[in-house]
Amino acid sequence: MDVSYILDSLNQAQREAVGAAQGSLLVLAGAGSGKTRVLTHRVAWLVQACQVSPLSILAVTFTNKAAQEMKGRIEQMLGYPMRGMWVGTLHSVAHRMLRAHWQEAGLQQGFQILDSDDQIRLIKRTLKELNLDEGYWPPRQIQWYIHGHKEEGRRPGHIAEGIDPQQRELRRIYQSYEQLCQRFGLVDFSELLLRAYELIKNNEPLRARYQERFQHVLVDEFQDTNAVQYEWLRLFAAKHGNIFVVGDDDQSIYSWRGARIENILQFERDFPNTNVVRLEQNYRSTGNILSIANAVIDHNQSRMGKKLWTRGDQGDPVRLYVAYNEMDEARFVLDRIQSWVEQGHARSEVAILYRSNAQSRVFEEVLMQVNMPYRVYGGLRFFERAEIKDALAYLRLIASRQDDPSFERIVNMPTRGIGNRTLEQVRDYARINQVSLWDASRALIHGSELSARVISSLGRFIDLIERLAHQVEEQTLADQVEQVLQLSGLLAHFAKDKGEKAQGRVENLEELITAARNYEHDTEEGLDPLPAFLSHAALESGEGQGEEWQDCVQLMSLHSAKGLEFPLVFLTGLEEGLFPHQRSLQEQGRLEEERRLCYVGMTRAMQALYISYAEVRRLYGRESYASPSRFLSEIPSEMLSIVRGGIRTELAPSIGDVESSDNHQVKLGGRVRHNSFGDGVVLSVEGRGEHTRVQVNFESVGNKWLVLAYANLEKL
DNA sequence: GGGTTAACCTTTTTT
């Protein structure tokens, strides 16, 4: 079979990676260097040229979206479905294995996944059982503590008891939390990974089986793997050593979540004969964009060293807009988007990027004012909405009666006369007898401690769940969901309210039925549709669910922008304290990560990049005067073309040289007249001396770049 | 049980 087509479209380095012999390979892939391409082509190569069965391939990605995309691209390339190949995030792979081997892993059969919200609730409950004060032991910090340890593979037993009472107490909370999870059949995000890792590590027959099955392991975004993930991958590949990892140390932005950039170095040590391929040719951005991105990232001390280059044009200069305040910044961005759209481009080609989600608000305001469609990524996602979580809690309780958080959530939702007092009694009983709320309720109903009225309402709830569980058995998933929404009274509860909010909730619930109907569940996983759907809801936040597809401007945090590209990018809020973020300035080593974040942001841009900061910003209630981000001063001034904000131009920026403002002939924002183009406004000035070029927006002919020395501009 | 108000808290990133 002719397989040359797989390599034909690749450059030398890419070809080297894709066509590499068996063994371990490390691909250091710069931003926009065709990393996804290399991965997909590699799989195609394995299947077509090396006759590797898709069954023996495990491909690991960072997000679910990336997994879908990869699978889609491979199938498109080969022209047939990749049946039996495992492609997914490590979380979903872990989940899949735990479902298959729940017994060996020591889990309940119907175990449910605990999302971040549920986890907080459970931590609160743990604190209550231990008689500890929430104020003194903030649940968020406990959550952080637990995750931190699990990501490093540490169980409570691995943590030294120590003498510090605070530390000892934390450890005790961790321990109790684990016991509760175990009792209720709950598994949090980091537990998925740790449990699956321990399963493979301690169970030799299973390990051998998986090592035998997955002859080829491929890993995307390798720089963002944490300790447990790395060890796990290493175990997979320990026998055959066929492991193909792709990563970029300059794009490691998740160390706060346990990701270890050092894994890249460790990899070469653990797999001694690793070949290293560097992808440095960039196919995404213009030369000017790459220059500033390179300039910034060059300030990081600890990096493996890569320099992106392109065969393409230098392109437009990268522009810096100095805004008076955040509103001014937003208006500027809006103005540029409008002219972009007027030039016939799509709105979806534009991305507004920011460091923290709170910044999206102002942009949303101005976009809304002019009815420009936009979409904000991040924030509350479909499966996280309250009403959806209510509905899911019913389904979860049907799937697993031990699931206490779900029980708590819906026992009185919609209200059915089970108040806090009753619940307190149920909780007490559960705590004393070490059983779930469900079992406690059943016991109390048959006991004599509760009043007749309470027994009847609690009994009705128990009956409702039992009845639902029974009725739903033979139905399709969508029917199950619909039944639950109807009989639980959830739909009616929201429907009776005529408010806009409640209306939206009803729509969301209906959308959940649609989601269930469209959910294609993989029968290979050997899981019933309902538990499969519930896991799906927990693992995939439901990005894209319920949003109609429109040509929208894209708003997102820098973190969510990773892996994406846009013709026009606005990198906003480059102020000290905001970006780099205040918190990162306090901790050692975090500044470099912020810089990588900046690099990630810049390299999202294909054709044009605007950077901006505000001199005054109202954030979290108060106005702050921040100095421009240090990242700006790391860009050589001749690489940036500075545009000044309209309102307070007399305030000179403290970075770079603003040649322009004391340039005797023109002033930014000033009006000028040209012999043939007529009147216009100076938008930016670049270079110095006789090479000075100015950009003028003329009323008659639009934007023009002119060499100042020859243009003969007349100041008005 | 539901609605209103007051205090409070959180403000980095998310599988």
Next chain:
DNA sequence: AGGTTAACCC
């Protein structure tokens, strides 16, 4: 500032 939660009142 904004949103959420806890407390309080009807």
